[in-house]
Amino acid sequence: MSDVALSIRDLTIAIGDRKAPKQIVGGISLDLRAGRIQGLAGESGSGKTVSSLAVLGLLPANAVVGGSMRLGETELIGLPLRELRAIRGRRVAMIFQDPSSSLHPQIRVGAQLTDHVRRHLGYDKKKARAHAIELLERVQVPGAEEALSRYPHQFSGGQRQRIAIAIALACDPDVLLADEPTTALDVTVQAGILQLLRDLAIERRLAVLLVTHDLGVMSAIADDVAVMRFGRIVEAASREQLFTAPQHEYTRELLAALPGAQGAKGEPT
Amino acid sequence: MRFLTLRVPKAWVTPLGVTGTVIAAIWIFVAFTAPLYLPYDPLAQDLPRLQEPGIDTLMGTDALGRDMFSRLLSGASVTIPLAMLLVAVSMLFGTVVGAIAGFFGKWFDEVLMRFTDLVMAFPTVILAMVIAASLGPSLWNAVIAAVVVSWPQYARMTRSLVLSLRTQNYVTAGRLLGFSPAKSLRVDIAPNIVGPILVLATLDIGTAILLLSGLSFLGLGAQPPTAEWGSMISAAMQNFDSWWIGVFPGLAILTVVMAFNFIGDSLRDIFDPTSALSRTEVNA
Amino acid sequence: MGETTPVARRYPARSPLAGYLLRRLGTSILLLFGVTIVTFALTNLVPGNPIAAALGEGAASNPATVAAYVEKYGLDQPLPVQYATYVGNLFQGDMGTSLHTRQPVTEDLLKAVPATVEVALGSIVVSLAVGVALGSIAAYRRGRISDQVVRVISLVGLSVPTFWMALTSFNLFFLQLGIAPGSGRLSPIYAPPPHVTGLYTVDTLLAGQWESFVDAMAHLMLPVFVLSLFTIGLLTRFVRTSVLEVLDADYVRAGRAKGLSGPRMLFGYVLRGASLPILTIVGLAFGALLSGTVLVEAVFAWPGLGTYAYESSTSLDLPGIMGVGLVVGVIYLVINFIVDMLYGVLDPRVRLG
Numbered sequence: 046m047s048d049v050a051l052s053i054r055d056l057t058i059a060i061g062d063r064k065a066p067k068q069i070v071g072g073i074s075l076d077l078r079a080g081r082i083q084g085l086a087g088e089s090g091s092g093k094t095v096s097s098l099a100v101l102g103l104l105p106a107n108a109v110v111g112g113s114m115r116l117g118e119t120e121l122i123g124l125p126l127r128e129l130r131a132i133r134g135r136r137v138a139m140i141f142q143d144p145s146s147s148l149h150p151q152i153r154v155g156a157q158l159t160d161h162v163r164r165h166l167g168y169d170k171k172k173a174r175a176h177a178i179e180l181l182e183r184v185q186v187p188g189a190e191e192a193l194s195r196y197p198h199q200f201s202g203g204q205r206q207r208i209a210i211a212i213a214l215a216c217d218p219d220v221l222l223a224d225e226p227t228t229a230l231d232v233t234v235q236a237g238i239l240q241l242l243r244d245l246a247i248e249r250r251l252a253v254l255l256v257t258h259d260l261g262v263m264s265a266i267a268d269d270v271a272v273m274r275f276g277r278i279v280e281a282a283s284r285e286q287l288f289t290a291p292q293h294e295y296t297r298e299l300l301a302a303l304p305g306a307q308g309a310k311g312e313p314t
Numbered sequence: 315m316r317f318l319t320l321r322v323p324k325a326w327v328t329p330l331g332v333t334g335t336v337i338a339a340i341w342i343f344v345a346f347t348a349p350l351y352l353p354y355d356p357l358a359q360d361l362p363r364l365q366e367p368g369i370d371t372l373m374g375t376d377a378l379g380r381d382m383f384s385r386l387l388s389g390a391s392v393t394i395p396l397a398m399l400l401v402a403v404s405m406l407f408g409t410v411v412g413a414i415a416g417f418f419g420k421w422f423d424e425v426l427m428r429f430t431d432l433v434m435a436f437p438t439v440i441l442a443m444v445i446a447a448s449l450g451p452s453l454w455n456a457v458i459a460a461v462v463v464s465w466p467q468y469a470r471m472t473r474s475l476v477l478s479l480r481t482q483n484y485v486t487a488g489r490l491l492g493f494s495p496a497k498s499l500r501v502d503i504a505p506n507i508v509g510p511i512l513v514l515a516t517l518d519i520g521t522a523i524l525l526l527s528g529l530s531f532l533g534l535g536a537q538p539p540t541a542e543w544g545s546m547i548s549a550a551m552q553n554f555d556s557w558w559i560g561v562f563p564g565l566a567i568l569t570v571v572m573a574f575n576f577i578g579d580s581l582r583d584i585f586d587p588t589s590a591l592s593r594t595e596v597n598a
Numbered sequence: 599m600g601e602t603t604p605v606a607r608r609y610p611a612r613s614p615l616a617g618y619l620l621r622r623l624g625t626s627i628l629l630l631f632g633v634t635i636v637t638f639a640l641t642n643l644v645p646g647n648p649i650a651a652a653l654g655e656g657a658a659s660n661p662a663t664v665a666a667y668v669e670k671y672g673l674d675q676p677l678p679v680q681y682a683t684y685v686g687n688l689f690q691g692d693m694g695t696s697l698h699t700r701q702p703v704t705e706d707l708l709k710a711v712p713a714t715v716e717v718a719l720g721s722i723v724v725s726l727a728v729g730v731a732l733g734s735i736a737a738y739r740r741g742r743i744s745d746q747v748v749r750v751i752s753l754v755g756l757s758v759p760t761f762w763m764a765l766t767s768f769n770l771f772f773l774q775l776g777i778a779p780g781s782g783r784l785s786p787i788y789a790p791p792p793h794v795t796g797l798y799t800v801d802t803l804l805a806g807q808w809e810s811f812v813d814a815m816a817h818l819m820l821p822v823f824v825l826s827l828f829t830i831g832l833l834t835r836f837v838r839t840s841v842l843e844v845l846d847a848d849y850v851r852a853g854r855a856k857g858l859s860g861p862r863m864l865f866g867y868v869l870r871g872a873s874l875p876i877l878t879i880v881g882l883a884f885g886a887l888l889s890g891t892v893l894v895e896a897v898f899a900w901p902g903l904g905t906y907a908y909e910s911s912t913s914l915d916l917p918g919i920m921g922v923g924l925v926v927g928v929i930y931l932v933i934n935f936i937v938d939m940l941y942g943v944l945d946p947r948v949r950l951g
Contacts, residue, residue, distance in 0.1 A: 103851055151871065161858055164862075199950065435927060437885040439893065440923055441923065447919045448640040450644075532907075532912065533911055544759075544761075547765060568754075575756055579753055
């Protein structure tokens with residue numbers, strides 16, 4: 046059995062003013078294992094994205110987080126900011142939904158690939174640059190060397206997400222959090238990104254958390270899937286189990302809503 | 315966007331908003347009632363000259379023997395009503411121009427916006443100065459000059475608001491139901507423009523007061539012997555030692571303008587979504 | 599394949615920046631003519647006798663002078679021709695004769711421009727530094743006491759009548775407290791430096807006149823301080839709003855997720871992201887500054903456009919007033935064009951297409 050890189054236990058998240066905080070996540074537990082992709086599925090409002098943001102402490106200031114998130118020996122909840130910053134991008138990395146807004150439009154790609162590397166790993170300019178080229182080649186962005194001096198808007202959507210993945214991998218993290226990584230991309234491009242994520246997970250023994258509402262995406266690459274609803278996990282199983290024999294009624298509803306599912310049931314949605 | 319409600323929105327009841335409203339209310343009251351209780355005739359030159367502030371004359375007297383306190387109060391009744399009038403006129407004119415440009419578009423838009431751009435190509439005081447000088451120095455000409463330089467900002471704002479509202483579903487629905495452009499503007503668009511325009515107008519009252527007193531300071535607005543804050547400060551240039559001649563009118567301007575700016579800023583918090591006081595939206 | 603053609607193999611397009619700048623230049627030139635039309639229209643708007651306004655009562659009673667004036671400016675021709683003559687004269691640098699200095703307006707203005715440029719530049723630098731600092735602090739500490747304090751400071755700055763502040767601070771700091779130097783650009787014991795840029799601070803440095811430099815800087819302080827109050831108020835507000843927006847942006851969150859923080863984050867990510875809207879406000883702030891000089895310079899006897907405008911308006915020197923209006927209009931136009939240019943340079947999407 047692979048090692049558990051990140052262990053989440055009874056995570057609760059409440060957001061809002063101090064007197065009446067709204068509970069978004071009501072206690073979820075998950076394990077992220079090296080080399081395996083853990084899917085976290087659910088509709089908008091289910092609390093899945095918030096959960097992924099909580100890992101790196103990226104929630105708004107008025108969020109109250111409870112429970113436990115252990116990264117190896119380190120408890121992330123309540124970790125002082127200075128130490129959290131040392132972990133961000135270094136041991137746990139994150140990619141976001143829309144690469145056109147999560148890459149800084151006014152900074153060259155090369156700089157965005159190397160600024161955190163130089164901070165975390167102390168590389169000098171030359172080494173960082175060589176490292177960046179290697180990364181771009183691994184994520185299959187063509188013309189890696191010229192790409193370094195270009196800006197994000199000069200790339201296509203799929204290429205931008207690859208760049209974002211390269212940035213996430215730069216410091217060789219143990220955990221990768223992917224929040225809706227393909228939702229903003231063209232359908233034709235999604236498969237390539239997903240395949241890349243899968244290959245990288247295996248190759249680098251990455252523990253991946255894949256957050257998405259799209260069960261089709263989930264079925265493509267997730268090893269295990271947890272379904273969230275109203276801030277709780279209603280069902281968690283391996284991919285085969287979930288898609289062939291869903292236990293919970295909500296899971297069955299979600300699966301039924303997939304395009305193509307109507308054919309089997311013979312009912313319009 | 316919210317419709318304008320009659321209840322005082324909670325966001326107004328901030329220290330800033332309340333302070334501003336109180337001070338502005340006092341000044342407006344003074345402006346409209348001052349002539350009833352002036353201690354001395356603001357134009358009479360029969361007091362001892364250049365007296366320091368004392369019991370008889372709370373703010374001293376100027377070089378011609380006039381009571382500064384009376385002149386200050388009188389100045390309020392000159393500047394404040396005129397400023398409010400000026401803003402009302404600019405707002406009306408500018409909003410109409412902007413609405414036409416935004417709603418009907420094309421040709422109207424091009425021509426009307428060129429005029430707007432032309433006026434905005436000059437720094438305000440400079441253009442107002444040039445206009446007031448051309449028309450001849452008088453308080454009314456200064457007001458006209460101020461209106462000319464003030465209306466474009468309303469036009470621009472209204473135009474962009476109308477442009478963004480024009481494509482909303484309920485506006486299109488109205489047109490399909492047979493609303494005339496006038497009715498569409500009045501019923502669907504106007505209520506949603508009132509807020510931001512009102513914010514602009516409130517802040518603009520302060521600007522108008524600064525502009526009018528500035529023009530008077532330059533000799534282009536109120537003419538002697540009218541008691542106007544700006545020209546009183548100008549007189550202080552000749553009497554550097556008598557600090558009371560310049561300090562009090564300036565403080566008057568400062569407090570009035572501050573009051574309106576405080577109010578306008580608080581209003582902005584209510585009506586402008588981008589300056590929302592708290593952002594706790596979460597996309598789960 | 600799926601992906602678009604690799605970046606390196608795209609056709610090298612004609613520089614989009616050049617296209618952008620050319621369009622902006624075109625608009626600016628059109629506005630330039632617009633500005634001349636406005637001043638021309640206003641000179642013709644003068645009620646009463648426009649010729650008396652231009653020549654002064656005395657000269658206007660002399661038929662020969664009047665006739666010469668009419669011929670020179672084509673006043674007996676139809677309006678479009680008059681305008682053409684007007685523009686033609688402008689190109690030759692003729693803006694009439696000032697009534698209060700009896701010199702050609704153009705000469706007066708040329709002498710006055712550097713002084714105003716010096717105080718305006720000083721003011722914009724100070725305003726930017728303070729405004730960005732305060733606005734950023736307010737944004738980072740949104741909702742807390744420091745935010746409220748900054749907000750009040752900014753509102754007060756916007757409310758102060760500049761001419762009064764000039765008078766009061768001159769009175770207070772120079773006459774009463776004696777800590778600020780007197781009026782003018784230099785103390786009487788120093789001679790102006792050899793003319794290179796017209797900016798005394800720069801020229802004294804270039805000439806190695808260290809004491810003069812210090813004196814010139816000292817004289818610059820109070821006018822710059824007074825002038826900056828309004829623009830600091832303006833900038834603080836807008837910087838706060840822009841920074842707030844940027845702090846919410848995805849790329850800032852992504853930057854945090856990478857472990858970035860501190861100056862790298864603030865300057866490299868946040869302020870850079872806010873740089874474009876801030877640049878726009880700087881352009882507007884310059885307009886406010888130019889307006890402000892009219893109200894401030896005279897108090898400090900600062901021999902710039904502002905004092906000239908003040909003297910012209912108090913003596914109803916119409917050619918002088920028109921000249922100032924035109925020149926300031928042009929300066930403002932140039933500033934806005936420079937802002938547009940910088941916009942194109944700072945935003946890679948415009949620069950590279």
